[in-house]
């Protein structure tokens with residue numbers, strides 16, 4: 001008798017992807033990465049490294065910004081996304097939460113959540129159940145269900161943006177800089193929620209972040225981008241332990257980074273003038 005084979009087809013696989021904007025600005029220079037089933041993958045890198053471009057290449061949203069995948073392939077659940085529209089991908093379970101926590105400011109929290117169902121045919125009962133499940137995850141949103149989204153705090157708006165994605169019942173959420181501009185305590189709360197959604201509901205995340213410490217604390221795997229290339233990859237625990245990552249992305253002064261102090265001037269010797 002043969003043992004059952006576990007389906008290890010990655011949820012998302014980018015293979016040597018090159019992206020250009022306006023036919024001229026090269027943003028990705030051969031990015032390869034995988035998001036295995038039931039995983040959280042951190043995509044780290046400083047401003048302009050190509051994190052948002054990578055997410056948009058995966059969700060089919062590049063065309064809206066005159067960007068295109070010039071070479072390489074993007075596959076979702078084993079099949080190249082090719083000509084599939086962003087809407088078709090959302091229907092298949094791939095949802096992106098854009099950078100900057102886009103909400104509809106003049107709609108209430110609950111109306112914003114209801115828009116999350118746009119890609120699937122949902123009955124009223126189904127929508128109600130999806131929204132209730134989101135409120136269970138984000139009780140603060142239930143308390144503010146009748147408030148206009150534009151009046152929420154930054155943290156609440158980020159939760160609303162994630163909550164709206166959840167209403168679409170995703171398998172994989174591409175989450176762009178959820179920590180941006182938020183206080184450390186709020187970031188901690190949001191990242192703990194991501195972990196719960198992952199562990200209890202089986203949702204996977206590709207998490208683009210400049211806040212490497214927060215992302216590495218919840219991620220299983222990590223990739224570091226620099227000017228459109230993957231320069232470091234591995235298990236999150238290994239990436240977190242690397243001296244170069246600690247020094248450049250976690251702000252830790254490692255032994256190598258401590259420049260030798262200049263020798264103290266001998267007695268009577270004058271200090272160099274500035």
Ligand SMILES: Nc1ncnc2c1ncn2[C@@H]1O[C@H](COP(=O)(O)OP(=O)(O)O)[C@@H](O)[C@H]1O
Pocket residue numbers: 021022025026027045046047048049050051052053054065066
């Ligand atoms: N819509 C766009 N048009 C032209 N260039 C863009 C556009 N979006 C991003 N870029 C460029 O692509 C590169 C990667 O940007 P981005 O993916 O936004 O990086 P990150 O999200 O890591 O900050 C940058 O050089 C940026 O200026």
Ligand SMILES: [Mg+2]
Pocket residue numbers: 051052053099176177
């Ligand atoms: Mg970005």
